[in-house]
Amino acid sequence: MTxxxxxxxxxxxxLSLRESCGSSEPNDSNDAPLVEADDVSVQFAGxxxxxxxxxxxxxxxxxxxxxESGCGKTVLMKTLxxxxxxxxxxxxxxxxxxxxxxxxxxxxxxxxxxxVFQNAALFDSMTIFQNVAFPLRQxxxxxxxxxxxxxxxxxxxxxxxxxxxxxxxxxxxxGMRKRVGLARALxxxxxxxxxxxxxTGLDPIMSDVINELxxxxxxxxxxxxxxxxxxxxxxxxxxxxxxxxxxxxxxxSDQSQILFDxxxxxxxxxxxxxxxxxxxxxAGERLMELRASQNE
Amino acid sequence: MASVAPTDDSRSSDxxxxxWVTDWGxxxxxxxxxxxDITLFAWQMCVWMFTRLPLQGxxxxxxxxxxxxxxxxxxxxxxFIGMVLAVQSYYQFASIGLESRLGGVINMSLVRELGPVLxxxxxxxxxxxxxxxxxxxxxVTEQIDALETMGADPIHYLVVPRFLACILLIPALxxxxxxxxxxxxxxxxVIILGIDHAAYQTNSREFVGGFDFFSGIFKSVFFGGVIAxxxxxxxxxxxxxxxxxxxAATAAFVYSFVLILAIDLVLNILLDAIYFALWQHSAxxx
Ligand SMILES: Nc1ncnc2c1ncn2[C@@H]1O[C@H](COP(=O)(O)OP(=O)(O)O)[C@@H](O)[C@H]1O
Ligand SMILES: [Mg+2]
Numbered sequence: 001m002t003x004x005x006x007x008x009x010x011x012x013x014x015l016s017l018r019e020s021c022g023s024s025e026p027n028d029s030n031d032a033p034l035v036e037a038d039d040v041s042v043q044f045a046g047x048x049x050x051x052x053x054x055x056x057x058x059x060x061x062x063x064x065x066x067x068e069s070g071c072g073k074t075v076l077m078k079t080l081x082x083x084x085x086x087x088x089x090x091x092x093x094x095x096x097x098x099x100x101x102x103x104x105x106x107x108x109x110x111x112x113x114x115x116v117f118q119n120a121a122l123f124d125s126m127t128i129f130q131n132v133a134f135p136l137r138q139x140x141x142x143x144x145x146x147x148x149x150x151x152x153x154x155x156x157x158x159x160x161x162x163x164x165x166x167x168x169x170x171x172x173x174x175g176m177r178k179r180v181g182l183a184r185a186l187x188x189x190x191x192x193x194x195x196x197x198x199x200t201g202l203d204p205i206m207s208d209v210i211n212e213l214x215x216x217x218x219x220x221x222x223x224x225x226x227x228x229x230x231x232x233x234x235x236x237x238x239x240x241x242x243x244x245x246x247x248x249x250x251x252x253s254d255q256s257q258i259l260f261d262x263x264x265x266x267x268x269x270x271x272x273x274x275x276x277x278x279x280x281x282x283a284g285e286r287l288m289e290l291r292a293s294q295n296e
Numbered sequence: 297m298a299s300v301a302p303t304d305d306s307r308s309s310d311x312x313x314x315x316w317v318t319d320w321g322x323x324x325x326x327x328x329x330x331x332x333d334i335t336l337f338a339w340q341m342c343v344w345m346f347t348r349l350p351l352q353g354x355x356x357x358x359x360x361x362x363x364x365x366x367x368x369x370x371x372x373x374x375x376f377i378g379m380v381l382a383v384q385s386y387y388q389f390a391s392i393g394l395e396s397r398l399g400g401v402i403n404m405s406l407v408r409e410l411g412p413v414l415x416x417x418x419x420x421x422x423x424x425x426x427x428x429x430x431x432x433x434x435x436v437t438e439q440i441d442a443l444e445t446m447g448a449d450p451i452h453y454l455v456v457p458r459f460l461a462c463i464l465l466i467p468a469l470x471x472x473x474x475x476x477x478x479x480x481x482x483x484x485x486v487i488i489l490g491i492d493h494a495a496y497q498t499n500s501r502e503f504v505g506g507f508d509f510f511s512g513i514f515k516s517v518f519f520g521g522v523i524a525x526x527x528x529x530x531x532x533x534x535x536x537x538x539x540x541x542x543x544a545a546t547a548a549f550v551y552s553f554v555l556i557l558a559i560d561l562v563l564n565i566l567l568d569a570i571y572f573a574l575w576q577h578s579a580x581x582x
Contacts, residue, residue: 083441107447115445121438125357135446184446 009257032095033194034059034224035080040089042075042241048248049075053257054091055243056085059191062218062225064239064264066232066278071247072257073228074118077194081113083104088115093192111139114185118200120177122169122184128155129165139188154183158213175206182213193217195227204206207231214238232279236264250289331341337451337532338525341459344452350460354453358461362423366469370418374473377410377481378402386489396495400503407504409472412512413560416519418473419466420552424527427458428548431531432541440532450532459524466520467513474512507574511567518559523552 006199033056042050049072055081057063065073078084080091082098091098101109110144114135122131132151136142142150155165158179169177178198185193195214210232217223218238229235234278235242244260260267260275267279277284361492381402389395431454434440440450478500485491502548534544 078441081445083444105448110445110447113445116439117442119437120444123439123442124433128530132449138447 036092062237067245114190120181354457362461363465374476375480378477382484399496399500406477413515415469425545427527429545432534432544462520463523470516
């Protein structure tokens with residue numbers, strides 16, 4: 001299997017969207033994709049989370065992954081960078097199979113990517129300064145002055161005052177922590193940045209601040225981004241392509257887990273009712289399903 | 297819901313014997329998987345330990361935790377155990393008129409058994425469960441994933457320093473437990489029970505040899521290693537949420553404690569065999 005087979009009723013929409021999506025990509029004409037997942041399946045304790053997912057992310061693209069909680073978005077993102085080992089299938093980063101790389105090569109590859117974790121995942125035992133400086137100390141030989149200058153500049157870029165640097169993660173608000181996480185992920189100017197729900201749990205203003213930070217990163221240098229989000233505003237504002245993932249457990253085994261793959265402008269007109277409902281935030285038949293499963 | 301795994305339905309239709317076999321089969325397979333997992337974990341840790349120096353900043357806090365912060369509690373419990381031994385043995389020995397031999401009994405039990413096991417138990421309770429909780433929290437909050445994405449191997453960065461702290465400093469804790477136990481036993485026997493000071497000393501010296509002392513220290517190194525590996529493993533494989541962290545911490549202590557006693561048994565048998573081979577006679581109190 002080279003491509004996940006969609007259920008017949010979605011097939012056409014997917015194909016046409018693919019094409020329209022392709023034509024809007026300036027970089028993807030002849031370049032090999034930066035990240036490529038081939039038929040990737042992931043199981044935890046026998047439970048299938050992802051099944052035969054195939055995904056190509058061209059250089060320079062900003063891809064948003066949407067889908068309800070627990071459908072495997074985080075797992076997919078972690079699989080793309082080798083944090084989760086696929087049960088079957090393979091993941092290529094810049095043409096290299098992640099599972100075939102030795103430790104040094106994997107470290108070198110990881111230098112080229114940044115991961116913004118859902119709750120920032122700052123190290124509790126370190127100050128904010130040490131957190132942001134961590135990738136620099138890990139990968140580069142810089143003098144303490146250079147590190148200091150770089151870290152302070154990055155903190156300023158995400159709008160954090162100098163005195164934050166001496167604090168511990170526990171002393172910061174959720175929005176501040178997310179911005180520190182952003183500064184830490186971006187400090188090595190990675191080619192690929194993955195954002196796991198960057199705006200979830202933030203107030204609307206702070207969400208927009210984060211959206212702007214994502215956009216300004218892209219303006220500064222050609223970065224490839226993957227953003228997991230529930231926030232349709234974020235998806236519309238920053239993404240050139242949207243992918244909707246559906247929980248494996250609620251699909252028949254012959255259905256594709258990817259319900260939608262196309263530009264955000266097409267979301268409203270998707271053939272699949274579940275996509276339109278998700279975008280509009282309507283419960284639809286999900287309510288009936290939940291009631292039915294309660295009565296079982 | 298057609299794609300939900302059909303195991304539950306098929307299980308309930310089986311007979312009780314089939315179910316019994318399946319349940320035990322699952323337990324055995326899970327147990328073996330975990331033993332294999334822990335072995336692999338320990339192996340990866342050894343590879344890191346011998347191929348690359350641990351980072352300096354990661355060693356000191358762990359040494360401080362294990363060595364300095366555990367010392368008072370080990371000293372305190374050691375003192376009590378020494379005194380309890382004196383209380384326990386006195387009447388039995390007095391009834392056959394051998395109370396002057398008390399020093400030999402108490403000190404022998406302390407340096408061979410109680411000192412090392414006590415120090416290890418306190419370490420498992422104080423440090424082991426804390427390690428599991430800290431690493432478990434780091435797992436749950438994705439800090440371990442973050443380490444990995446930033447090119448730091450979590451086992452090298454988190455486990456190796458903890459392991460080194462445990463195996464290098466548990467001998468010191470054991471010496472502390474031994475020493476305070478001896479002091480406590482002496483205090484209770486000589487000062488409170490009024491046993492002759494010189495007889496107590498002579499007896500202690502006569503029966504407790506260097507081999508006894510070093511076999512205790514030798515065992516303690518294994519105890520320390522087990523505590524670190526088991527606790528770190530439980531932390532790394534923590535289930536989500538506060539409950540997962542709590543369970544990891546409890547499991548770290550329980551598993552460490554059971555393993556400490558099991559290893560103690562095996563090492564005692566081994567050390568006795570060595571002792572007999574070397575000196576051809578067994579130590580006797582009488
Ligand atoms: N390390 C793991 N071990 C076991 N199950 C996991 C693990 N990581 C994720 N899962 C399960 O995979 C499913 C998808 O999780 P996730 O990708 O975090 O969802 P989301 O789409 O909300 O990000 C969930 O049911 C979760 O319980
Ligand atoms: Mg998630």
